[in-house]
Amino acid sequence: MVRSAENLRICLVASAGGHTTQLLKLADSWSGHETFCITTTEVVKVKLQKYGKVYTVGECNREHPLRVIRVATKCISVITRERPDVVISTGAAVGCITCFWGWLSGAKVVWLDSITNVDRISLSGRMVRYIADVFLVQWPELAKKYSNVEYLGAVI
């Protein structure tokens, strides 16, 4: 899946709001690679545009299972079409869905759990932890509490 000696194709995925703010703090990490984005609302499209094509899939959370299915279908179709080598996400539900589908399609997974998760990792993060190649948290206490998570500092 990974194209060696070439630029990687990277899917950047974050819900609107703070998740997107935190994703953009990581911009230095993917420069030089080919990127595209998945987000939840049109409002943030403009912030992500410089990192390639932006797919807007709609908001969803666990309380609206039907909406989750609709959004998941869109994420799956984007991933199937774009076939990224890596998925980088800062959450939330849309990030989780995309990470799992990307992983099933052979992509590597990088997750940065949102800084709002002070005492425990987010529900999405707790699931993605099992498939992530790199899993980063933003509070040192969380790295002590969970295995296979790294704390290197906060992005905000």
Next chain:
Amino acid sequence: MIFLTVGTLFPFDRLVRAIDEAFDKGLIDEELFAQIGESSYKPRNFESVASLAKGLFDERLKQASGVIGHAGVGTIAIAIDNNKPLLVMPRLRKHNEHVNDHQVAIARKFSELGHILVADDVEDLPDGIRRLKNFVPKERIAAPSTVADRIRRFLNSLRD
């Protein structure tokens, strides 16, 4: 000028109304400008818009002596990045202002660290507004480049 921002994703009428009423009570004697997003409450005491383009938002922020907002990460980040005193009131799930209470946790943590002021509820706003005037936010040492570098090294390892 005080800049009030509640994000653009969901309404936050409880905060917009409380700030409007703070003017009635004489708690704010400065000019205030607000980005109120989807909020349906229309303030009587100050100018407001639903949303501002990024450039205009940044301009208002730079002019502001202080910022009042919801406890969204975007709002907290931009206030800290610009070294602006920030008073937040967290959105609460019980009022259908967000899907959960994560804003309470982040507001508490950042206020404990001295970076922002927090009003847990409307009753705490008068005290928060008073303190905002002289509040000097503690400098925050974040490490976005260290985190980005970790990811960059991982990406490079995939190319070898």
